[in-house]
Amino acid sequence: MLLEIGVALLLAKILGFAFEKLKQPAVIGEILTGIVVGPFIAGKLFGMKYLSPVTEGLGEMGIILLLFISGLEIGVDEIKTAGKKGLLTSLFDVSIAFLFGVIAGHILGYDIRTSIAIGNIMVATSVGITVRTLMEMHALHSKVGELILTVAVLDDVLGIVVLSITLGQGEPAMLIFKIFIFFLIFMAAVLIIRRMRGIKIGIPRLMLTAAIAFAFIFSAVAVDLGLAAVTGAFFAGLIFSNLPQRRRIDDFMRQMGEVFLIPLFFIWVGASFDFNALGDMGKLVLLFIPMALMGKIIGCSAGAKVCGFRARDALAVGVGMMPRMEVALVVVTIEMSMKIFNDALAHQVLASTILLVIVSSLITPPLLKIVYRGESSEKQGS
Amino acid sequence: MKRYHIVNLQELHEKKVRDILDDKQMWNLPMVEKDADIETVLSILTSRDHVWVVEKRGGKKLCGIITESDILRLISPTRLPKYVFGKKYSISLQYGTARRASDIMHKQLITCSPDETIGNVLMRMVNARVRRCPVVENDEIMGEITVHYILQILLGKR
Numbered sequence: 001m002l003l004e005i006g007v008a009l010l011l012a013k014i015l016g017f018a019f020e021k022l023k024q025p026a027v028i029g030e031i032l033t034g035i036v037v038g039p040f041i042a043g044k045l046f047g048m049k050y051l052s053p054v055t056e057g058l059g060e061m062g063i064i065l066l067l068f069i070s071g072l073e074i075g076v077d078e079i080k081t082a083g084k085k086g087l088l089t090s091l092f093d094v095s096i097a098f099l100f101g102v103i104a105g106h107i108l109g110y111d112i113r114t115s116i117a118i119g120n121i122m123v124a125t126s127v128g129i130t131v132r133t134l135m136e137m138h139a140l141h142s143k144v145g146e147l148i149l150t151v152a153v154l155d156d157v158l159g160i161v162v163l164s165i166t167l168g169q170g171e172p173a174m175l176i177f178k179i180f181i182f183f184l185i186f187m188a189a190v191l192i193i194r195r196m197r198g199i200k201i202g203i204p205r206l207m208l209t210a211a212i213a214f215a216f217i218f219s220a221v222a223v224d225l226g227l228a229a230v231t232g233a234f235f236a237g238l239i240f241s242n243l244p245q246r247r248r249i250d251d252f253m254r255q256m257g258e259v260f261l262i263p264l265f266f267i268w269v270g271a272s273f274d275f276n277a278l279g280d281m282g283k284l285v286l287l288f289i290p291m292a293l294m295g296k297i298i299g300c301s302a303g304a305k306v307c308g309f310r311a312r313d314a315l316a317v318g319v320g321m322m323p324r325m326e327v328a329l330v331v332v333t334i335e336m337s338m339k340i341f342n343d344a345l346a347h348q349v350l351a352s353t354i355l356l357v358i359v360s361s362l363i364t365p366p367l368l369k370i371v372y373r374g375e376s377s378e379k380q381g382s
Numbered sequence: 383m384k385r386y387h388i389v390n391l392q393e394l395h396e397k398k399v400r401d402i403l404d405d406k407q408m409w410n411l412p413m414v415e416k417d418a419d420i421e422t423v424l425s426i427l428t429s430r431d432h433v434w435v436v437e438k439r440g441g442k443k444l445c446g447i448i449t450e451s452d453i454l455r456l457i458s459p460t461r462l463p464k465y466v467f468g469k470k471y472s473i474s475l476q477y478g479t480a481r482r483a484s485d486i487m488h489k490q491l492i493t494c495s496p497d498e499t500i501g502n503v504l505m506r507m508v509n510a511r512v513r514r515c516p517v518v519e520n521d522e523i524m525g526e527i528t529v530h531y532i533l534q535i536l537l538g539k540r
Contacts, residue, residue, distance in 0.1 A: 016464065026464045066465065074468040077489065128466035134477075135460060141478035149469050156467065204509055244490040248510060258464055326465055 004050045005058075005264070008037045012263045025129060025361055027325055030263050031354060034270015050271045055264065060229075062265030063330050065257040067230040068215040070156055070327075071237020072250055076190075078153050079238075086150035089303030093151060093321060094158045096299030097122045097292070104291040108284060110345075116166045117340045121332050121353055122292045124159035126325030127152035133365040134320070139374055144313050147304060148320040159327060160234050167338065169226035178225040185221060186235050189214075193239055207245040208252050214239065228334050269329050272336075273354060277347035288352040289359055296321045316372040323360045328353055394536065395501030399494055399517050402535055403525040411526060415439040416446065416484040420475070423483050427453055432514055434523055435487045442522040446487030447514075456480055493518040494527060503527050 015029030034050070035041065042048040082090075101122035105115025130148055134140040140149075164182075168175040214236045222232030240249055301318035305311065332353045336346045412426055412433040426433045427450065435446035456475040463471060473480050480486050492510045494503040496517055507515050507527070514528040534540045 020464075069465070070467040073470050078468055126466070128462060131466060131472050132462060135474070138477060140472055140474065141481075145479075149472055153468055242490065244492045245510060246490045247488060254463070262465065 001049070001052055001054055004037060004048050005055065007048075008033055008050060008267045009260070009263060011036065012267055016263070023132065023365075025126075025325060025357075027266055027329075028358060028361065030266035031270040031273075031329075031357070033263075034267040035273050036270075037267065038271030038273065040273075040275050050267070055268055055271075058261060059265040059268035059333075062257070062261035062263070062268075063230060063333065064215055064219050064233040065253060065261050066265065066326060066330065067160075067233035068211075068237040069250070069253050069257055071234040071239075072241050072246065072253065074153050074156060074238070075241035075246075076238055077241070079157060082150050082154055085147060085304075085307040086154055088307055089147060089300060089317065090151045090154035090158055092303030092306070093125075093155060093296065093299040094123055094162060096302065097295035098162060100291045100295030100298075104287045107287060113340060114345070117335045118288070118349065120159075120163050120166055120335065121328050121349070121356075122295050122324070123155070123162055124324065124327035124331070125152050125155045125296065125321045126323045126327065127321075128325065129323045129361050129364055130320040130368065133368050136365075137369060137372065137374070139372060142374060143309070144316045144320070144372060147307075147309070147317050151300060151303075151317070151321060155321070156234075156327060159331075160228075160231050163331060163334075164222075164227045164231045167228060167335070167340075175226065178227065182222060182225050182227060182231070182235075186239070189218075189239050190242070193243065207243065207249060211236075211240050211249045211253065230330055230334065265333075266329070269333060269350070269354070272347075273351060274347035277344065277351045280344065281348040281351055284348050285352045285355060288349075289356050292324065292356050293322050293360060293363075312371065312373055316368060319364065319367045319371050322367075323364050324353070324356050325361070328357065391536070394532075395499060395504070397500050398496065399498050399500060399503060399525075399527065400496035402500065402531075402540075403496065403517060404540070407525050407531065411523065413523070414448075414483050415441070416482070416487065418483045420480055420482065420486070423448055423486070424453070433483075434516060434526070435483050436523065442524075444491070444493075444516055444518055444521065444523040446484070446489045447491060447516070448483060448487050449514075452486055452488070456486060491516060495519060496524055500527070500532070504532070 012030045012033040015033050016026030017029070019029035020026050037048055037050045039051060042050070098119040101119030102115045105118040110118070127148065131140065134145045134148070139145050164179060165175070168178065170178065215233050218232035218236035219229035220232065223229050240246065243249070297315070297318035299318070300321045301314040304314035304317040309317065332350055335341065336350065341349055412430040413436050414423055414426060414433050415438055416435050423433060427448070432447060432449045434444060435448060437443040437445050456473070460474045460476055473485055492506060492512050492515055494506065494515050494517055496519055503515055507513065514526055516523050517525040517527060531540075
């Protein structure tokens with residue numbers, strides 16, 4: 001198993017770099033690594049056994065770290081300064097994307113819990129590929145670029161909230177109570193840490209240890225309350241985003257996450273890819289991917305239009321929000337671990353999500369270049 | 383070659399921050415208001431290695447810092463990390479998203495109070511890996527502790 005992890009990390013680095021050179025997300029290279037070292041290729045050819053409880057556990061730690069970094073880098077300030085337009089567009093975006101997922105599940109004849117789980121996967125956008133494209137087009141500073149960035153920030157937050165509500169365990173009234181308790185704990189932690197800012201404790205690297213510890217403790221608290229562990233990790237990141245040591249914690253977490261634990265999560269996702277699922281997933285994939293893309297286009301465009309954007313610019317916002325990546329894969333992994341899908345369906349949904357990640361990354365840049373017209377965006381007074 | 387009188391380090395560590403601050407330093411502090419445009423910030427940084435960001439022009443209410451290393455990141459070709467969250471990595475001079483001081487400043491600061499000992503402040507600077515620490519009282523900047531400033535005191539130049 002040690003050999004498998006070592007080989008996988010090296011290969012993930014090389015393939016990730018190769019994909020970056022091809023102007024594609026490194027994450028796809030990491031997932032591909034998982035497929036290569038998984039049971040269907042290296043498993044059959046060399047007898048490698050990558051999938052094990054240890055690699056699964058390391059992948060889960062990667063998820064915690066990923067969501068902690070997400071909370072830390074988004075920060076409370078960015079959420080506070082999002083503005084009405086960002087919030088309104090994001091609400092349209094999240095609700096319509098989620099609804100499209102639920103409808104897709106319903107059309108395919110799945111029960112309501114499974115349909116909701118599919119809706120959850122469609123909510124969070126990964127804005128990295130869009131930011132790269134907007135940079136190439138010199139449109140990052142445009143109104144369209146600014147709205148995409150703001151909505152993407154809120155998207156992650158709302159995605160976590162939707163996930164907590166829809167996948168939370170227990171009766172609805174009890175669940176609302178538990179979410180309220182979690183929110184109280186979060187607010188208490190924010191206040192305590194704010195009060196402690198003035199207190200000087202001379203223990204070297206205390207904040208780094210505290211940050212990792214809190215990421216896990218908050219995740220455990222969230223799980224105990226029937227919410228997802230990632231909810232806890234994300235909110236722990238938000239708490240630490242207010243500290244003077246934020247930059248140092250971020251650098252440390254990024255190094256540890258990017259080099260070791262987060263690639264292991266994506267490798268694990270790839271290794272869990274079941275080629276046998278490909279045969280039966282035709283109907284699912286034919287509906288899943290278009291609904292995921294259309295949900296974002298319609299949701300974000302409608303939100304942007306309501307906020308006063310011209311139709312073409314509103315459409316550009318929708319197209320720019322199509323890519324799915326890290327959080328979608330995290331959500332599907334959580335849902336698999338919660339046994340929401342039966343075995344066969346779980347592999348089909350995972351495979352569909354991986355295909356969604358690849359398709360949305362490939363088609364967003366050219367589509368955005370076709371749809372976006374810089375001139376109209378600059379003239380608009382909003 | 384002129385030899386400087388090196389003060390007793392132990393003595394320096396035990397001194398209060400207030401004891402080593404002088405008015406001249408305050409007059410000479412690099413400061414800019416948070417709404418200042420990016421050109422103003424860059425022109426200050428042509429001669430200084432950092433600038434404190436305050437709420438209003440002429441005010442002292444501290445809200446951030448911009449350092450040489452922030453500018454280095456701004457002027458070098460933009461490179462996004464593997465996993466992108468928030469707006470942090472979209473702030474760029476090249477792509478026009480860095481327009482004002484508030485776009486690029488660090489809001490969360492490692493600070494010290496005038497009544498702390500120099501030893502404590504230096505230890506905090508080492509732990510936090512910062513080379514400058516604002517002296518803050520009632521949210522207002524009173525001065526700064528920098529490596530250069532401490533060296534000047536250490537060598538008896540101040």
